[in-house]
Amino acid sequence: MADRYRPDSEPTTRTLLQRVLDTADLRTPRRRRSRRTLAQRTFLESPASKRLSSQTKTTTRRRSHGARSVVRLAHVQANGDLEEQTPRTLLKNILLTAPESSIVMPDSVMKPVEVSKVVQSSRQESSQGSLELQLPELEPSLTLAPGLPAPGKRKQRLRLSVFQQEVNQGLTRSQEPPGNADVSSLTSSLSLTFATPLQPQSVKRPGLARRPLTRRAVDIGALLQGLRDNSLASAPPADIVLEDTQPFSQPLVGCSPSVHHSLPHPSHIGIEDTERAVSHRRQSIGPGQQSHISLPCSELQPQPPEVTEAVGSQEVMEARKSKESSEDEDTSGRPAGPELASSTPDLLKTKQPHQFLEPPSLPPGVAVLSSEPLESMPVRLPPRPRTAGPRHHQDPYKAGLSYYAKLFSFYAKMPMEKKALEIVEKCLDKYFQHLCNDLEVFADHAGRKTVKVEDLELLMRRQGLVTDQISLHVLVERHLPLEYRQLLIPCAFTGNSVFPTQ
Amino acid sequence: MEEVEAEEQQGFSHQQRLKAAVHYTVGCLCNEVASDKEIQFSKQTVAAISELTFRQCEMFAKDLEMFARHAKRNTISTDDVKLLARRSNSLLKYITEKNEEIAQLNLERKAKKKKQAEDANQSSREPAGGE
Numbered sequence: 289m290a291d292r293y294r295p296d297s298e299p300t301t302r303t304l305l306q307r308v309l310d311t312a313d314l315r316t317p318r319r320r321r322s323r324r325t326l327a328q329r330t331f332l333e334s335p336a337s338k339r340l341s342s343q344t345k346t347t348t349r350r351r352s353h354g355a356r357s358v359v360r361l362a363h364v365q366a367n368g369d370l371e372e373q374t375p376r377t378l379l380k381n382i383l384l385t386a387p388e389s390s391i392v393m394p395d396s397v398m399k400p401v402e403v404s405k406v407v408q409s410s411r412q413e414s415s416q417g418s419l420e421l422q423l424p425e426l427e428p429s430l431t432l433a434p435g436l437p438a439p440g441k442r443k444q445r446l447r448l449s450v451f452q453q454e455v456n457q458g459l460t461r462s463q464e465p466p467g468n469a470d471v472s473s474l475t476s477s478l479s480l481t482f483a484t485p486l487q488p489q490s491v492k493r494p495g496l497a498r499r500p501l502t503r504r505a506v507d508i509g510a511l512l513q514g515l516r517d518n519s520l521a522s523a524p525p526a527d528i529v530l531e532d533t534q535p536f537s538q539p540l541v542g543c544s545p546s547v548h549h550s551l552p553h554p555s556h557i558g559i560e561d562t563e564r565a566v567s568h569r570r571q572s573i574g575p576g577q578q579s580h581i582s583l584p585c586s587e588l589q590p591q592p593p594e595v596t597e598a599v600g601s602q603e604v605m606e607a608r609k610s611k612e613s614s615e616d617e618d619t620s621g622r623p624a625g626p627e628l629a630s631s632t633p634d635l636l637k638t639k640q641p642h643q644f645l646e647p648p649s650l651p652p653g654v655a656v657l658s659s660e661p662l663e664s665m666p667v668r669l670p671p672r673p674r675t676a677g678p679r680h681h682q683d684p685y686k687a688g689l690s691y692y693a694k695l696f697s698f699y700a701k702m703p704m705e706k707k708a709l710e711i712v713e714k715c716l717d718k719y720f721q722h723l724c725n726d727l728e729v730f731a732d733h734a735g736r737k738t739v740k741v742e743d744l745e746l747l748m749r750r751q752g753l754v755t756d757q758i759s760l761h762v763l764v765e766r767h768l769p770l771e772y773r774q775l776l777i778p779c780a781f782t783g784n785s786v787f788p789t790q
Numbered sequence: 791m792e793e794v795e796a797e798e799q800q801g802f803s804h805q806q807r808l809k810a811a812v813h814y815t816v817g818c819l820c821n822e823v824a825s826d827k828e829i830q831f832s833k834q835t836v837a838a839i840s841e842l843t844f845r846q847c848e849m850f851a852k853d854l855e856m857f858a859r860h861a862k863r864n865t866i867s868t869d870d871v872k873l874l875a876r877r878s879n880s881l882l883k884y885i886t887e888k889n890e891e892i893a894q895l896n897l898e899r900k901a902k903k904k905k906q907a908e909d910a911n912q913s914s915r916e917p918a919g920g921e
Contacts, residue, residue, distance in 0.1 A: 733873055734861050746860050750853065 301386040305379050312376075378453065385456045689713045689720075723747065741776070812847075813840040850874060868892075 299307075693713045697704045730743040741760075748754040753763065761777050768776070778786050816839050820831040857870040868889050875881045 729873060729876065730860065733857060733869065742860060746856060749856060 302383055305383055305386075309376070309379060373457075378457075381457055382453075689716045692716050726750075809840070809844055812844050813837065816840040816843060 690713070693709045693716070696712050697709060726747055727739045727743050730746050731737065731739045734742070745754060745760045748760065748763075754760050764773055764776050775788060778788055780786050813836070817836050820836050820839070823829070824831050853874055854866045854870050857873050858864070858866045861869070868885075872882065872885055872889070875885050
């Protein structure tokens with residue numbers, strides 16, 4: 289170990305930790321080891337106190353070295369397995385293993401390393417739960433080091449340094465410390481260059497490990513790739529030459545008239561197109577979702593009153609279309625189609641049990657890819673700024689109405705045909721759509737955007753379930769499990785507090 | 791007791807009178823339709839229709855009151871009526887059209903009133919300014 293004189297402005301790991309150890313209290317959570325650790329600490333502190341009295345660091349270092357060399361082995365052996373470590377012992381290990389001067393990296397880089405290690409040690413202490421060395425004590429030592437990285441950056445390095453720590457400890461445990469001090473220092477200095485935070489605490493504290501973010505962009509990329517493959521497969525070979533790499537490229541000549549034709553025809557043709565568009569989009573997005581969508585899509589057709597709503601939505605579409613330039617005519621034709629699909633469900637169905645339109649992140653991604661429409665139907669949306677429309681959430685249970693159909697078949701006490709069950713499901717779907725539509729309208733009538741208990745009570749009153757004799761609370765008591773009663777019916781508790789608050 | 795009974799009787803007779811009025815109107819309408827389509831309406835049919843209309847009116851009234859209370863209002867407004875009629879699309883359309891017409895009428899009336907008020911003001915100012 290090279291003994292070099294270091295000015296006060298460049299504290300090393302050792303000096304910082306020494307200061308920490310000096311200023312920290314002599315408290316340990318582990319009582320049974322307190323005697324041993326106390327002995328060790330007093331041993332260390334005697335050179336430390338000597339150091340404080342003297343001004344030069346070199347002398348202290350020599351003394352501390354001397355003291356440490358004697359105690360080092362005792363430290364390491366006394367610590368036992370990794371599990372029973374105290375933060376103090378961890379700091380000792382840092383002292384033992386941290387190099388005085390870096391072999392590989394220059395001094396300027398070593399500073400943040402040392403600082404990070406110090407901070408990491410404090411973090412480890414706090415994470416371990418024994419707060420004998422608290423952060424405010426560390427701060428004065430940290431502020432001394434100039435050119436500190438930003439706190440955010442420090443956090444990133446912290447994870448690395450924790451991993452380093454464990455690596456170092458593992459190394460020190462397995463082999464003799466002095467021999468491997470250089471190796472560990474090498475690895476420590478080298479491993480800092482890693483950018484990606486590996487899961488450092490995976491072994492010890494799995495709960496605190498931060499999982500890397502799952503990037504959704506990748507999925508979209510795969511999806512776009514699939515779309516491209518699909519579209520390329522369906523496109524005639526001659527049009528490959530016309531393909532642009534721009535997001536809003538002009539569509540194929542053959543397809544454009546059909547696109548235009550689809551829009552001016554109102555009523556049922558439009559609905560069929562939307563159905564197809566929706567079903568196509570579903571196909572492109574996920575085959576698994578198709579089964580859910582095909583059910584409501586087929587229901588769109590036999591509903592004549594919904595035609596007028598589709599017409600209304602189409603008028604909206606055309607108004608929007610007229611605003612766009614002629615160059616984007618075809619592209620507007622494309623978005624009008626899916627917008628139709630999106631708006632008719634908006635108008636008709638608000639809260640659906642089944643999955644619906646893609647999340648807002650998808651349309652821009654889809655638009656980027658768009659070269660030709662899928663099978664002559666306008667499918668892709670331009671990345672228009674999506675206003676906060678009604679939220680289309682996926683069915684969290686993914687079971688749909690099969691549960692209710694099963695109940696139905698159970699209570700029927702007779703074997704039922706599959707077709708009959710399907711029809712029952714359709715009826716139930718319509719029924720729930722109706723109810724939820726009512727709920728939404730009621731909420732809107734009261735000037736609200738969220739459906740509340742009052743809306744539900746109004747609905748039940750209209751249904752005849754809630755009368756002047758039977759109130760909603762009575763029904764809650766009768767039919768819901770006991771826990772919901774607590775949540776729904778306001779009750780007075782101690783201290784004049786009512787839960788749930790009204 | 792007697793007062794309550796008298797009130798009940800009064801209410802009952804009131805209801806009867808209302809029912810009779812509805813029955814009469816339904817009868818007139820049925821006669822019109824019969825003359826149009828050249829189909830005869832039996833008396834039971836007319837009675838059934840009038841009874842149905844009466845009960846439906848009761849339900850409408852209750853629903854309207856509920857809707858108004860739901861919107862934290864004391865008066866029934868056209869929004870409540872529209873909410874009630876949203877089931878059948880044609881009826882809803884008709885009602886919204888009528889609503890717009892009424893709104894326009896109101897605007898015109900207000901404009902007229904304003905004009906009149908302005909004229910009155912001007913005429914009062916001119917003689918004042920002239921002097």
